[in-house]
Amino acid sequence: MMRLPWFEYRAPRSIGEAARILAGEGPEAMLIAGGTDLLPNMKRRQMAPKILVSLRHIPEMKRNGSALGAGTTLTEIVTKTELPLGLRQAAHQVATVHLRNMGTLGGNLCLDTRCNYYNQNYEWRKAIDFCLKKDGAICWVATASKRCVAMSSTDCAPALMAIGARVKLVSAGGGREVALEDFYNNDGIDYLKRRPDEILTEIKIESSASCYWKLRRRGAFDFPVLGVAAAIRSDGDIRIALGAVASRPFLVDKANEFLKGKKLTDEVIEEAGRLVASRAKPMDNADLDLYWRKEVSADFVGYALRELRGDDMRATRLRITRYAL
Amino acid sequence: MGPSPAYSYTACVVEAEVEPKTGWISVPKIWIAHDIGRTINPVLARGQVEGSVYMGLSEALMEEQVFRRLPPKLSSALVHKIPSLLEYKSLTSLDMPEVDTVLIEDPDPNCPFGAKEAGQGPLLPVMPAVANAIYDAIGVRIDELPITPDKILKALELKAQGKPGRVGPNHFPAVPYPEPLIVPPPWEGGDGKEVKKNDAAAVV
Numbered sequence: 001m002m003r004l005p006w007f008e009y010r011a012p013r014s015i016g017e018a019a020r021i022l023a024g025e026g027p028e029a030m031l032i033a034g035g036t037d038l039l040p041n042m043k044r045r046q047m048a049p050k051i052l053v054s055l056r057h058i059p060e061m062k063r064n065g066s067a068l069g070a071g072t073t074l075t076e077i078v079t080k081t082e083l084p085l086g087l088r089q090a091a092h093q094v095a096t097v098h099l100r101n102m103g104t105l106g107g108n109l110c111l112d113t114r115c116n117y118y119n120q121n122y123e124w125r126k127a128i129d130f131c132l133k134k135d136g137a138i139c140w141v142a143t144a145s146k147r148c149v150a151m152s153s154t155d156c157a158p159a160l161m162a163i164g165a166r167v168k169l170v171s172a173g174g175g176r177e178v179a180l181e182d183f184y185n186n187d188g189i190d191y192l193k194r195r196p197d198e199i200l201t202e203i204k205i206e207s208s209a210s211c212y213w214k215l216r217r218r219g220a221f222d223f224p225v226l227g228v229a230a231a232i233r234s235d236g237d238i239r240i241a242l243g244a245v246a247s248r249p250f251l252v253d254k255a256n257e258f259l260k261g262k263k264l265t266d267e268v269i270e271e272a273g274r275l276v277a278s279r280a281k282p283m284d285n286a287d288l289d290l291y292w293r294k295e296v297s298a299d300f301v302g303y304a305l306r307e308l309r310g311d312d313m314r315a316t317r318l319r320i321t322r323y324a325l
Numbered sequence: 326m327g328p329s330p331a332y333s334y335t336a337c338v339v340e341a342e343v344e345p346k347t348g349w350i351s352v353p354k355i356w357i358a359h360d361i362g363r364t365i366n367p368v369l370a371r372g373q374v375e376g377s378v379y380m381g382l383s384e385a386l387m388e389e390q391v392f393r394r395l396p397p398k399l400s401s402a403l404v405h406k407i408p409s410l411l412e413y414k415s416l417t418s419l420d421m422p423e424v425d426t427v428l429i430e431d432p433d434p435n436c437p438f439g440a441k442e443a444g445q446g447p448l449l450p451v452m453p454a455v456a457n458a459i460y461d462a463i464g465v466r467i468d469e470l471p472i473t474p475d476k477i478l479k480a481l482e483l484k485a486q487g488k489p490g491r492v493g494p495n496h497f498p499a500v501p502y503p504e505p506l507i508v509p510p511p512w513e514g515g516d517g518k519e520v521k522k523n524d525a526a527a528v529v
């Protein structure tokens with residue numbers, strides 16, 4: 001059995017108080033929301049923060065205004081029918097029921113990057129020798145690489161990026177707002193542009209027609225090995241974002257440029273699929289065959305754009321995801 | 326099967342759908358008829374048979390040991406790519422197809438209460454039935470487990486090039502089987518010891 005390392009637990013009641021604790025304790029302190037990502041990582045000793053600052057007792061983290069509180073659980077997102085469909089489809093496909101009841105949207109956006117050689121317990125990692133991302137000097141996936149290529153595995157980030165979401169970050173010194181696409185680095189270790197003293201408090205979204213398609217081995221439950229989000233913005237532009245094929249989720253500029261002002265005909269969809277597939281660069285550190293994952297990204301773009309166009313994709317969705325949403 | 330004193334037989338029918346562009350496999354339904362001898366506890370016995378379908382289908386579609394060799398400048402060692410149960414996948418209850426289970430009762434007089442076995446027997450026909458259903462659906466043969474979408478696409482590509490649409494090992498590995506031991510039963514004069522081959526010829 002893997003046990004948690006010792007840590008001190010703080011349960012502030014306001015965002016201001018949480019920000020002050022972070023500012024005072026420095027990088028020794030980490031935020032915990034649902035803990036569904038952080039606690040397993042701590043058990044495997046990927047991190048051992050001295051202090052955990054819980055966000056669960058802060059009512060402002062769940063606020064129901066025009067913005068979504070970062071502390072909203074994934075289950076709550078699925079049940080809020082007024083939210084964009086793409087976000088709800090993404091939240092619905094994260095992990096399993098229990099984990100969605102605990103896991104939050106903020107935690108999902110800040111999810112640690114993943115890799116088969118990293119998401120293992122301490123003894124296993126020690127046995128093959130540690131890797132760059134934690135305690136080591138080499139990358140087991142790309143042995144010549146100086147950079148960790150662990151994969152961004154958040155489902156909600158591409159869905160939110162496609163609809164143009166912005167996130168608010170608050171620290172003791174003030175706050176700032178950034179577009180979600182500017183929140184990530186393509187680096188498996190330093191994957192967020194968030195400073196250690198910042199709290200992601202809310203996510204600002206506009207309603208727009210959107211959808212999310214996720215590739216994984218089992219429709220019922222698995223981390224993504226490809227996520228395709230597509231949305232029609234209020235100005236009529238179509239945006240595609242990809243997840244799980246790089247160390248960050250990203251907008252596919254080349255395809256989005258091409259789609260500008262176009263009607264979603266079969267030919268346009270096919271060309272968009274080709275353009276997206278050329279940008280998908282999965283690494284051999286996750287499930288399923290690497291080349292196959294790249295190849296089918298065009299097909300998944302096709303599913304997403306067809307659904308966006310209004311085609312009835314329910315049968316395909318049920319076959320692939322096992323969920324009807 | 327295993328420690329069971331009798332042979333059980335199972336028939337399995339698998340319905341499979343394959344998406345030709347991605348190779349994606351779905352299995353909406355499985356029928357399984359198991360020759361159980363006599364059913365002593367019907368709920369338990371059906372559970373065993375359905376559990377076998379679950380095991381067989383997971384084996385057919387997912388379960389795999391994947392190793393990767395480290396480069397020579399490191400240690401050339403083989404490293405397990407999926408050492409934990411989060412990555413070593415089997416089906417979940419949500420991924421299970423509908424299963425129609427039939428228990429065939431024909432009590433075996435040599436078995437306790439006529440019951441044969443339920444568990445390992447019904448596991449075995451599932452994998453070949455999946456492979457056959459996929460062949461029936463899309464005309465390619467995958468000769469190894471697990472049967473995955475990338476192998477299907479590879480086989481379809483080979484077929485399109487006019488080659489046989491098959492993926493997997495191209496021959497049966499040479500297995501050095503030992504000579505059989507022949508130990509006749511007491512009513513044939515056996516005393517629990519192996520007999521010489523020449524003597525055994527009469528027995529066999």
Ligand SMILES: Cc1cc2nc3c(=O)[nH]c(=O)nc-3n(C[C@H](O)[C@H](O)[C@H](O)COP(=O)(O)OP(=O)(O)OC[C@H]3O[C@@H](n4cnc5c(N)ncnc54)[C@H](O)[C@@H]3O)c2cc1C
Nearest residue numbers: 033034035036037038095103104106107108110154155200
């Ligand atoms: C078996 C299993 C399967 C999973 N499958 C999926 C999946 O398919 N898709 C997927 O996307 N995820 C998956 N997850 C990961 C995880 O459950 C979700 O991403 C979840 O949304 C994380 O939210 P949380 O609130 O539990 O985050 P936590 O574990 O509490 O936090 C995660 C990280 O974010 C930081 N953080 C949390 N909240 C904030 C905040 N407000 N501001 C700044 N930093 C913050 C924490 O410090 C930590 O580093 C899975 C997890 C498990 C255990």
Ligand code: SF4
Nearest residue numbers: 115131139148149150
């Ligand atoms: S990509 Fe390389 S460095 Fe990063 S976690 Fe995997 S093995 Fe480690």
